[in-house]
Amino acid sequence: MSFDYEGSTIETDENGYLLTLEDWCEGVAAKLAEDEEIEMNDEHWEIINFLRDYYQEFQIAPAVKVLTKAIAKKNDIHKKEASVFLYNLFPNGPGLQACKIAGLPKPTGCV
Numbered sequence: 374m375s376f377d378y379e380g381s382t383i384e385t386d387e388n389g390y391l392l393t394l395e396d397w398c399e400g401v402a403a404k405l406a407e408d409e410e411i412e413m414n415d416e417h418w419e420i421i422n423f424l425r426d427y428y429q430e431f432q433i434a435p436a437v438k439v440l441t442k443a444i445a446k447k448n449d450i451h452k453k454e455a456s457v458f459l460y461n462l463f464p465n466g467p468g469l470q471a472c473k474i475a476g477l478p479k480p481t482g483c484v
Contacts, residue, residue, distance in 0.1 A: 378404055390472075390479050397425075397476025405474045409465065417462055417474075420444070424475040434480040437468040 374385045378401055384392040389408065391397060402421060406413045423443065427435045435443070437459075445455035459467040468480045 376404065376408075386479075388473075388479060391476045394476055394478075402474050402476065405476075409470055409474065411463070411470070411474070413474075416458075417471075420459070420462060420467070420471050421475045424471055424477060428475070428477050434468070434472045434475075434477045436480065437466075440467060440471075 374387060374389065375382050376385070377383070381396075383396050383401060383404075386392060389405065391401070391405075403413060406417070411417065420440075423440070424434060427439075441452050441455045441459060444450075444459060445452045448455065448458070450458070459471075463470040463474075472478070472480050
C-alpha cells in the first residue's frame with residue numbers, strides 16, 4: 374500500500390504503518406491521522422513526540438503500560454485517568470493508532 378505526499382510515494386504495510394521510518398514528518402503524520410479520523414491537537418502531538426523520542430532511545434515502541442505510566446507521572450494523575458486520556462485521544466488504541474501516526478512500527482504484543 375502507499376499514498377502520495379508532496380510528490381513522493383510513501384509506502385505502508387497492509388495495516389498502514391510506514392515501511393520506511395525516514396519517510397515520517399509532521400505532514401505525513403497529519404495524513405496518517407486523517408486516515409485514522411483523528412484531528413491532531415497539541416495533546417496528540419505530545420504523545421507522538423514522546424513515542425518518537427522513546428523509539429529513538431530504545432529502538433522499540435513503548436508498551437501501552439509504559440506510555441500510560443509516563444503520561445500519569447507527567448500530568449500528576451492516576452494511571453487509570455491517564456489510560457482514559459490516551460484512549461480519548463486515540464480511540465482505536467494508543468499503542469496501535471499513536472504508533473502508526475508517529476511513523477513507528479506496529480508495537481510488539483499489539484494485535
